[in-house]
Amino acid sequence: MDAAYFNPQPIHVSKAIATQESASTRGFVELQGVNHPGSTYTLVYAPGADQLMGTYYQAALRQQFEGGFHRIK
Secondary structure, eight states, X not given: OOOOEESSSXXXXXXXXXXXXXXXXXXXXXXXXXXOTTOEEEEEEETTTTEEEEEEEETTTTEEEEEEEEOOO
């Protein structure tokens, strides 16, 4: 899977993996930028909403946050 992350400046994506498990499409993204070393997104695609939903782990703070991404058309 190709992934890029901007918040609003680019943050290096060190790993991006997409998997298909039963009827679920899942994604895992690891960031390795300044202020984000080892932070990850663990996501599941919600086709009805056309969104990726899941958990963001902010490694520097050792905290998890729920969130998601929606497609801009």
